[in-house]
Amino acid sequence: MHSSAVFLIEFGAIILGLGLLGRIAGRLKFSPIPLYLLAGLAFGTGGLLPLGASEEFVAIGAEIGVILLLLMLGLEYTATDLVTNLRTQYPAGLVDAALNALPGAAMALLLGWGPVAAAVLAGVTWISSSGVIAKVLGDLGRLGNRETPVVLSILVLEDLAMAVYLPIITALLAGVGLAAGSLTLAIALGLAGLVLFLALRYGRLISRLVSSDDPEKLLLVVLGLTLLVAGLAQQLQVSAAVGAFLVGIALSGEVAEGAHHLLSPLRDLFAAVFFVFFGLHTDPASIPPVLLPALALAVVTTATKIATGYWAARRAGISAKGRWRAGGALVARGEFSIVIAGLAVTAGIEPSLGPLATAYVLILVMVGPLTARYAEPVAGRLTARRRARGSVAGAAAPDGRLPAPREESLEPLGGSDRV
Numbered sequence: 484m485h486s487s488a489v490f491l492i493e494f495g496a497i498i499l500g501l502g503l504l505g506r507i508a509g510r511l512k513f514s515p516i517p518l519y520l521l522a523g524l525a526f527g528t529g530g531l532l533p534l535g536a537s538e539e540f541v542a543i544g545a546e547i548g549v550i551l552l553l554l555m556l557g558l559e560y561t562a563t564d565l566v567t568n569l570r571t572q573y574p575a576g577l578v579d580a581a582l583n584a585l586p587g588a589a590m591a592l593l594l595g596w597g598p599v600a601a602a603v604l605a606g607v608t609w610i611s612s613s614g615v616i617a618k619v620l621g622d623l624g625r626l627g628n629r630e631t632p633v634v635l636s637i638l639v640l641e642d643l644a645m646a647v648y649l650p651i652i653t654a655l656l657a658g659v660g661l662a663a664g665s666l667t668l669a670i671a672l673g674l675a676g677l678v679l680f681l682a683l684r685y686g687r688l689i690s691r692l693v694s695s696d697d698p699e700k701l702l703l704v705v706l707g708l709t710l711l712v713a714g715l716a717q718q719l720q721v722s723a724a725v726g727a728f729l730v731g732i733a734l735s736g737e738v739a740e741g742a743h744h745l746l747s748p749l750r751d752l753f754a755a756v757f758f759v760f761f762g763l764h765t766d767p768a769s770i771p772p773v774l775l776p777a778l779a780l781a782v783v784t785t786a787t788k789i790a791t792g793y794w795a796a797r798r799a800g801i802s803a804k805g806r807w808r809a810g811g812a813l814v815a816r817g818e819f820s821i822v823i824a825g826l827a828v829t830a831g832i833e834p835s836l837g838p839l840a841t842a843y844v845l846i847l848v849m850v851g852p853l854t855a856r857y858a859e860p861v862a863g864r865l866t867a868r869r870r871a872r873g874s875v876a877g878a879a880a881p882d883g884r885l886p887a888p889r890e891e892s893l894e895p896l897g898g899s900d901r902v
Contacts, residue, residue, distance in 0.1 A: 487778050489545070489846075490540065492610045494540060494541070494752050494861070495660055497522075497526075497541070497756070497759060498687075498752075501519065501522070501752075501755045501756075501759065501857060502632055504518040504519060504522060506754070507520075512622065513849065514612075514614075514615045514618065514815070514817065514848050514852070515755070515846050516612075516615070516758055516817050516821075516844070517617055517844075517845045517848050517849055518760050519755050519758035519759055520616045520759075520761065520762045520797040520821075520841055520844065520845060521762065521845075522759055522762060523758060523759040523760065523761060523764075523765070524762045524765060524770075524841070525762075525767075526759075526762075526763060526858075531584065540821070541756055541759065541763065542760060543756070544753050544756040544760070545757040545759075545760035545761070545825075546751070546757075547710075547751075547753045548754045548755070548756050548757030548760075549655055549724050549727075549748040549757055549822050549825075550709060550710065550713045550723055550727040550729070550755030551709075551746060551749060551753050551754065552724075552750060552754050552757075552818055552819075552822070553724040553725070553727040553728040553731070554709050554727040554728065554731045554746070554750075555729060555743060555746060555747070556613060556642055556728060556729065557682040557727065557728040557729065557730060557731015557732045557733075558686055558731040558739045558742060558743045559731075559732060559736075560589045560639060560681070560731075560732060560744075560780060561686070561732070561735050562678075562682035562683045562686060562732055563683065566683070569640065570645065571636075572636040572637070572639075572640060572795075573637065573640065574798070575640070575794070575795035575798065576637065576640035576641070576644065576793070576889070577642065578791055578795070579640070579703045579791045579795075580644070581607055581610070582787040582788075582790060582791050583609045583787050583788060584605035584608060585605070585793065586608055586780060586783045586784050586787060587595055587601075587604035587605040587606070587607055587608030587780065587784070588601040588602065588604060588605040589601075589604075590604060590608075590776060590779075590780050591604040591605075591833075591836075593693070594776065594838065595832070596833045596835075597671075599655050599656065599669055599832055599833055600827065600836055601822065602651070602652060602654060603655075603656075603666075603776075603823060603826070603827040603832065604836065604839075604840075606648055606652065606820075606823040607816070607820040607824050607840050607843065608816070608820075608843070608846075610641050610645070610819040610820055610823070611637075611638060611641060611788065611813050611814070612815045612816055612817025612820070612848065612851070613638045613641075613642065613818075613819075614818055615815040615817045615818060615848060615851060615852070616634065616638065616812055616815055618852070618854075618857045619812065619815070619850060619851070619856075620634070620812060622853075622856070623855065623856060625808065625812075625827065628805065628808065629801055629802075630792075630796045630799075630801045630805035630806070630808050630809040630812075631809075632799075633697070633792070633795050633796045633799050633809050634792065634809050634813060635802065636795075636815060637791065637795060638813075639791070640731015641819075642728070645725070645728065645819065646725050646726075646729070647672065647729060649724055649823075649826075650670075650725060650822065651726050651887065652827075653826065656677045656826055656827060656830040656832060657762055657830070659869060670719055672690055674719075674725075674726075676881035677781040678729040678732060678733055681733060682732055682733045682735070682743060685736070685774050685866060686733065686734075687736065689734065690734055690736050690737070690738040690739070690818060691738075692736050693705060693708070693738050693761065694737065694738045695732060696734060698741070698745055701738070701741055701742060701745060702742075702745045702746070705734070705738075705742045705745075705746065706746065706749075706833055708730060709727050709730045709731075710728070710864055712726040712727065712730050713727045713730075714726075718838070720865075722820070724822065732790075737843065739760055740806065749775075749827075754818065757818075757821075757822075757825075758818075758821060759820050759822070760825075761825050761837070761841070762841065763836065763894065763902055765828075765837050765838050765841050766838070767782035768836040769834070769835065769837075770838045770841065770842050772835070772838075773835050773838050773839040773842060774842055777837060777839050777842035777843040777846060777847075778842075778846065778888060780839075780848040781843055781847050781850065784847070785814050785847065785850060785854065788813045788814045789810030789813070789814065789854065789858060790805075790810065791807075791810065791813060792806070792810030792811070792812065792813045793806040793807060793808065793809065793810040796808075796809040803866075803897070804859050804863065807858045807859040807862040808855070808858065808859045810854075810858060811851050811854035811855045811856070811857070811858025812854075812855040812860065814847060814850060814855070815847055815848055815850075815851025815852065815855070816843065816844050816847040816851070817844060817848050817850060818845070820840060820844050821840065821841075821844055823834060823840075824837055824841075825837075831870040847865075855879070858885040899901065
């Protein structure tokens with residue numbers, strides 16, 4: 484009875500604290516993820532007040548949080564959206580992977596962590612935070628801008644790549660051989676292909692079978708189906724998160740909208756628990772030794788994400804200002820970087836990887852909204868200043884006077900930023 488009371492007190496305090504932190508983040512207009520991570524650091528190993536009785540329940544809640552994060556992500560897209568983006572925007576996806584995964588892999592190898600940790604850290608630095616970016620774009624009123632579809636296409640390709648990447652990482656972390664790892668990847672690709680085919684061909688039928696006018700029944704069916712498929716995927720050595728993502732893709736129309744509305748509060752609750760759980764397993768004393776590599780990695784991958792967005796927007800014919808806005812919007816890392824790092828922490832691959840990922844995400848989840856807001860005006864000022872210097876350095880007129888500056892627009896011909 485005493486342990487039950489302690490559990491209720493501890494878990495109630497966690498939920499209450501998360502609610503208060505979320506309200507503080509809302510007032511300050513930034514993502515609550517860094518506050519959740521800091522809360523986990525405060526109450527975990529080496530923290531101010533380590534938890535005891537509720538830690539096991541928090542671990543289960545964290546696993547459910549990852550599953551719901553991927554389910555809700557899948558609900559955002561239809562199979563048609565994914566296939567269309569894959570056909571038209573795959574060059575941008577390849578550039579994104581090359582520019583942003585390689586710095587993470589290189590850093591892990593420079594630190595002597597080995598190839599498995601390099602593959603994990605590559606994923607941490609590669610995947611942007613869809614949740615943070617979507618919220619920032621909404622807050623800035625840019626959802627109707629011409630560059631926003633480019634940003635969303637890159638995020639869709641990253642999310643689709645997760646269906647391939649996560650099984651590979653799961654196999655590597657489990658230490659399975661080449662044959663078993665290839666089988667795991669083949670199962671994951673086959674499962675993803677099958678779900679996409681069924682969703683394209685029979686999506687309406689599947690949604691009709693799941694659909695219900697009663698919100699309670701819809702919630703139970705969708706949540707139960709997701710947990711069942713996630714468990715079966717994990718049993719097949721494929722990530723449970725991938726199974727949840729595929730369930731979300733298979734559902735469409737009114738069912739997807741209804742499920743999204745019903746599951747959003749649960750997603751937010753368990754996702755917050757997941758970030759706390761990750762922080763609980765990170766000793767605050769282990770962060771200072773990796774702070775410098777995390778900061779260096781943050782600087783490099785901020786530049787590479789901006790370059791990715793700029794190149795992709797330029798390829799799509801977006802104006803110069805829109806290119807900088809697209810690049811700045813992609814900088815934030817968040818939930819999926821922590822999901823990937825969490826797999827490595829659970830497997831015990833490299834003790835310093837978790838602290839470095841925590842520091843890295845804490846930096847970029849706060850820097851990301853700033854680059855989204857200020858990348859374009861800063862770039863505009865630098866461009867104007869460089870042109871002014873070029874004019875001053877130009878040859879003077881025969882009478883000794885400098886030529887009058889030309890009036891140039893920073894925008895190429897081709898219209899508005901809005902659609």
